[in-house]
Amino acid sequence: MTMKKTLLICAAALAFPLSVQAQDVLTLYTSQPNKDAQMTVDAFEAANPNIKVEWVRDGTTKLMTKLRAELSSGVVKPDVLLIADSVTMESMVSDGYLEAYLSPNRTKYEDSLYSDKGYYYGTKLITTGIVHHKKAPQSPTDWSDFIKPAYKNQVAMPSPLYSGAALIHLATLTDEKTLGWNYYEQLHTNQVKAQGGNGGVLKAVASGTKPYGVIVDFLAIREAAKGSPIEFVFPKTGVSMVTEPVAIMKGAKNKAAAKRFVDFLLSQEGQQLVLEQGYLPARGDIGVPAGFPKREEIRLMPFDAAKTLENNEANKARFSKIFEG
């Protein structure tokens, strides 16, 4: 009976739909929000009717865990990656997992937005700034406001120990001369509370649990447009940013389609789509979405992906020492 049962289980497992292997399938791993990922895929398929995109969406951390586990068992599943930050991409480059490709569209971009050998290309600018509840008593304008007594125990921020984007934010701010590590020590003294990620900060601020927060731009601006009682501010000193880079895997099965995907994202059409989704496009000659100030008014703080990767462990240890005692 048990043997039968085991057989039955096997049979049931076999009967599950196996992944379809169509002629030209491109596999995409992305950390874009569901809706945006669907929009991107739809637009690409419309422009390339002979390519079908199969995509997996998850937060960068989980997606990288999945990818690392797959790579460790010797399988390359995705053809292209479209994930949050360039530091993760740098680590993939240094482990030799990425394929270099010089896209003809790169000329329209600033040098700092892509790797010079063509391993990855930034597709949009996701900046980290300040959010506050509309009923909050203060209206913060710069990072240094958060260490004032009026903000004691009122501020939420994503923890660099759990979120890659927050770690990049930390690296950027500690490199800024006027802020530095001293700033983070003062944040701790002022009882700023770390949350798991940007979603947690959004909830804390929108629900009024913490009236102020550190958050990525599009989350707050989009939610405010829907009617949420919050407001996003671009701080005076500048914002840190991640670039949501796209890259081709070295073992990709469908490199031709992967290259077309990269070209598409960097094209005028692809960048227009980024704008429609409510993000700041990486290409400078495309406008800004509703709710954003003019491009010239947004100050981007300098940041070095390779150096951040190198300092990553030390930064985390130092942050953990300050905030976890």
Add this chain to the structure above:
Amino acid sequence: MTPSLIKARFIDGPSMDSQLRWLSIGLFVLIATLSVVPSLRLLVEALSQVTLSASSPLAEVLRSERTWIALKNSFYTSGLGTLIAVVLGCGFGFVTTLTNIRGRAVWVFCFMLPMMIPPQVTALSWLQLFGPASPILNTFGIAPTLGSPQPMYSAEGIALLLGIQSAPLVYLALRTQLIALPQDLLEAAQLAKASPFRVWVDIIVPLCRSAIVAGAALAFVSSLGNFGIPAMLGIPAGYIVLPTLIYQQMAGFGNDMLSQVASLSMIIALLVLAGMLLQQWLQQRSRYALLGHTAKSISFRLQRWRLPLELLLAVILCFILVAPLFALIVSSLVPALGMPLTLDTLTFSAFHEMISRQGVTKRAFENSVFLAFVSAFVLMVVSLPLGYLLMRLPMRTRAVIASLIEVPYAIPGIVLAIAFILLFAKPLPFIEISLYGTLGIIFLAYLSCFLSVCLKPVLSAMSQLDPVLEEAAQLAGARPLKRLVDIILPLTAPAFFAGGLLVFLISINELTVSALLWSAGNETLGVLIFNLDESGDSVLASAIAVLVVMLVAGLMSLLSLCAPRLPKGVIPWHD
């Protein structure tokens, strides 16, 4: 007639053995694939980069002070959480099963539901209820001032929520035992003029100890691997436990991340082994054989205590079910996060969007319901012979096998998922079929993860079974399978159903295992809710969560309709 019977038994003999032998081989192969292989794969990963140098990932993990802090914190929160779960689960269990409380079915029904509400929702609703922005406290003018400390952001806050989440585990394990209590013992005690309190302390509690210990063990193991609650409440307080520490390693950019994660999981596995030994030792001291169900369930008359007790239950349910559920519903009916719910802002657009426009909703519901049903069913079917065989093994062997089964449930779901990716990312050898990227791999992972959930109540029920009945059947010539189906199954049916029900409830909105194993077309409800929430669409996520609670409540009501046809006691919320 006698000689022919002897002859028949003599001929029958070897085939009896073969039935048992095949059963054992089949089941041990099953355990090996479901429980041992994934754990071993992780062990290999943990040891993979070990070199003689001091900088291997395993050594680094063991040397890091934070590992030991997290271990200590995990032990504290899970231990305290288990204690809370035992108090809540047993309190509800004793009151709703043993007394003449009114509306018993409703209480039990409601007590099952908190498991279905995502713990993050419960935590958030409490933070809002007792926070500076609380609508209720502000109405009375007693809301805490802005910036006052939140007591929920602490080890005890984590433990409290863990306790509430796992209380139904204790409750269901205990209940299967309570309804099997022999009436004659109680009648004897009552004839001897023993007070209800003495009957409870001297007869009922000792007889239920094994079940309580089993439930507590489940609660402990489930708290140990929980990520959602400590992530929500621990991170702001800078309080790390093992699952959040594991997540920190994953969020790093390093190449040896997998080995570090695997090493940390091995520490959890060791904790589980220690816990299992403790459980075995405790249960060994409480072995009483019982004979089946009583015809009539026990009922203490509460008299003047009945109303206060009912009120107390109502207050507890308000906190663990009504308030969070209310918060969930409110947040699904507003246009955007943080807007107040008024007649003007009330909108069903989130439900409309998810039900009629997003094809993924239907798929996720189908996938999750299918997975939950099939996993619950398969595990129930497996638990019967498995429990039977385990009970025939020597004590020590049983303890070892039982703890091996426990490990996949205890390590955080995300790590188990890593093990399954490592095992199944390549097509299966020989047959060249890839399970990866299908529902099949999630199904296998669920079987591996939840086997111990289903088996625990069954084992506890079987350990209290009087062998006399089975021996009688054996003497009458019944072969093992017949004895299993005709004698053991009816006597332990409530335990099987409790186990199956637990598996169903846990897997219907399971998140962490499927988070890494899902693929396009194979979404589960947990993944759908989480992805929406993480992308900032928490209104849509709340709408789905409300639908899940409604679905489960609906399915549970359907089950009560079938209750008259099922053996007595199998549906917990139906007498």
